[in-house]
Amino acid sequence: MTTVVDINRTLGPLPHDDVPSRDEDGLLAELDRLRIDTACVVHSHAVHQDPRDGNEALDRVGSPRLRPVPVLVPGPLGTGPWSGGAPLVRLCPRRHGWSLTGPHARRLLAALAAGGTTVLLARDETTAAEVSALAALSPAPRVVLTGTGYRALRELAELLEICPRLSVDTSTLCGHRQVEWIAGRYGAHRVLFGTGAPDTDDAGPRHLLDLLDLPAADAALIAGGNALRLMGAGR
Known part of the structure; x- marks a missing residue:
């Protein structure tokens, strides 16, 4: 049976909406409804308020199906x-007001790369030039770019060409055969199932996962195999 892992999920209340995933039980019920086995979760307080408070809230998560993803801020x-301990972290430089290419960020990124920790980074938090700069670091961190969408497809293709440690999630790859095209050109190992929920729709990406026109082995990598590999690599 294929394991389904949502690499890009938020736990906790949102400031602009009442969502089922405002608490752990509600999120687990949503995962059951959509047949998702595991979710890598940031806490909404870490994104929309103080990252330290949100990261502490993740320490109280009880279900092993929810994999904590702390939000880090350098400086x-x-x-x-950064002392390690999490295979995945999220960075929100624009929301939290820091530079992805500044000296404090470079030290943090070097520590993440050295520890094998993967960075989740939303497209609206960065630029193509900044992503390219990350790829030029030595060592370069693994980055999963989320929320790319069809308007960024040309930009994304160029980044995938020049950044070998860059992957992408499926949260907004909803155009006709976009996932198949990326997997066929750059490899299924560089595409990870992610919904971005509850900020973005979860049912659409989950339905798309069931309809992928790819070899079974490639579909399994996208569904959860790639995420499980990244989580294991950070331990």
């Missing part, structure tokens, strides 16, 4: 020195 007003 003296950030979340503190």
